Amino acid sequence: MKNFNPADNIQDLQYFGEFGGVNPSISDSSTYTFLSAKTMFDTFEGNMEGCYLYSRHSSPSNLYLDKALAAMEGTESANVSASGMGAITPTLLQLCGTGDHIVSSRTIYGGTYAFLKNFTPRLGIKTTFVDITKLDVVEAAITPDTKVLYCETVSNPLLEVADINGLSLIAKKHNLTLVVDNTFSPLSVSPAKLGADIVIHSLTKYINGSSDTVGGVTCASQDFINSLKNVNSGASMLLGPTMDSLRSASVMKNLRTLHIRMKQHSHNAMYLAERFEKEGLKTVYPGLKSHPSHEIYSAMINPEYGFGGMMTLDVGSLEKANELMELMQAKNLGYLAVSLGFYKTLFSAPGTSTSSEIPMDEQIEMGLTDGLIRFSIGLDNDIERTFQMMKECMMELNILSSEAVLA
Numbered sequence: 534m535k536n537f538n539p540a541d542n543i544q545d546l547q548y549f550g551e552f553g554g555v556n557p558s559i560s561d562s563s564t565y566t567f568l569s570a571k572t573m574f575d576t577f578e579g580n581m582e583g584c585y586l587y588s589r590h591s592s593p594s595n596l597y598l599d600k601a602l603a604a605m606e607g608t609e610s611a612n613v614s615a616s617g618m619g620a621i622t623p624t625l626l627q628l629c630g631t632g633d634h635i636v637s638s639r640t641i642y643g644g645t646y647a648f649l650k651n652f653t654p655r656l657g658i659k660t661t662f663v664d665i666t667k668l669d670v671v672e673a674a675i676t677p678d679t680k681v682l683y684c685e686t687v688s689n690p691l692l693e694v695a696d697i698n699g700l701s702l703i704a705k706k707h708n709l710t711l712v713v714d715n716t717f718s719p720l721s722v723s724p725a726k727l728g729a730d731i732v733i734h735s736l737t738k739y740i741n742g743s744s745d746t747v748g749g750v751t752c753a754s755q756d757f758i759n760s761l762k763n764v765n766s767g768a769s770m771l772l773g774p775t776m777d778s779l780r781s782a783s784v785m786k787n788l789r790t791l792h793i794r795m796k797q798h799s800h801n802a803m804y805l806a807e808r809f810e811k812e813g814l815k816t817v818y819p820g821l822k823s824h825p826s827h828e829i830y831s832a833m834i835n836p837e838y839g840f841g842g843m844m845t846l847d848v849g850s851l852e853k854a855n856e857l858m859e860l861m862q863a864k865n866l867g868y869l870a871v872s873l874g875f876y877k878t879l880f881s882a883p884g885t886s887t888s889s890e891i892p893m894d895e896q897i898e899m900g901l902t903d904g905l906i907r908f909s910i911g912l913d914n915d916i917e918r919t920f921q922m923m924k925e926c927m928m929e930l931n932i933l934s935s936e937a938v939l940a
């Protein structure tokens with residue numbers, strides 16, 4: 534079998550627009566005509582391939598993007614949505630109902646954490662949060678009611694890495710569905726190839742890469758995608774987080790350069806992580822040998838795309854973190870903003886922003902310290918120049934001493 538390469542799979546798709554254009558035509562209709570009444574009935578019953586009914590269910594532009602993302606993750610099918618949360622919430626609600634139980638990583642995206650902790654209990658769905666890097670702890674949390682094992686490949690913001698192979702063995706043994714949010718590591722990691730049943734992305738981040746929209750996708754078997762879109766019982770169809778066609782066409786154009794961007798994000802983040810670690814700063818990056826999950830991550834990645842663009846530095850206190858972020862923004866090194874995957878570096882203090890849903894005592898237990906800055910490293914052409922400028926900011930604020938630290 535030829536090696537699975539997600540970027541080749543995207544590149545190999547061929548599209549012909551309605552008028553022979555190299556880009557498929559953008560579909561611009563909410564509803565679709567039928568030549569016969571019988572076809573309309575069959576389409577409602579879900580029996581007609583290639584017929585469109587109503588754009589909350591499917592539209593030609595969304596199906597093109599679905600197909601490209603399914604090719605990228607190596608799943609049978611996919612369903613795009615208006616946001617990452619618009620993919621995560623219907624997927625979990627499709628899998629679980631009253632009385633069901635979820636075992637989830639405790640270091641997940643703040644919105645997903647809030648959904649599982651505060652919202653799904655109202656529907657009778659309970660979640661146990663665990664340290665996902667400890668497979669024995671994960672397995673011990675499973676009950677007879679457990680339906681889903683949920684994690685992120687690389688988790689926000691501490692960059693903990695899930696052993697997807699190991700988790701999939703546990704999921705199979707206990708007949709659970711393994712759902713993996715792969716937002717931080719598109720192309721680098723292919724969770725479905727490592728045993729995940731369902732792979733989710735927030736397209737908002739690397740995949741779109743332009744910070745100009747939110748979007749999401751669920752990649753899974755054809756059966757599961759059909760169930761999400763079922764007109765009578767599908768959580769995506771009934772809750773309605775549909776992506777707009779104009780937007781899905783623009784996301785698809787950005788997807789085509791994802792492989793080039795990921796290589797540059799990874800290259801730049803690796804460079805800065807190595808340099809700042811040498812300077813003596815507490816640096817967390819999965820590409821560093823000092824990272825607790827370095828070995829597991831190395832074994833999982835498609836190496837040419839590297840260890841991704843996310844990195845954290847601990848500068849000691851929230852006050853220093855805030856001063857540094859303001860100074861770096863003033864010096865045009867990036868933006869003080871949440872989110873990731875932009876061409877410019879983005880930085881934020883997770884304790885007060887993206888992870889603020891997590892109560893303070895739990896933040897401390899996780900190692901989410903006050904002085905932590907999360908970086909989404911940009912596509913900077915000259916990363917040595919960036920390093921020198923960042924270092925100057927740190928010396929100005931006495932985060933790094935102005936004397937040469939190490940030879």
Ligand SMILES: *Cc1c(COP(=O)(O)O)cnc(C)c1O
Pocket residue numbers: 616617618619642644645685689714716717735736737738747748749
């Ligand atoms: C941003 C993000 C989400 C949510 O996606 P939206 O597009 O903002 O709804 C989910 N998971 C991860 C890991 C994210 O970074």
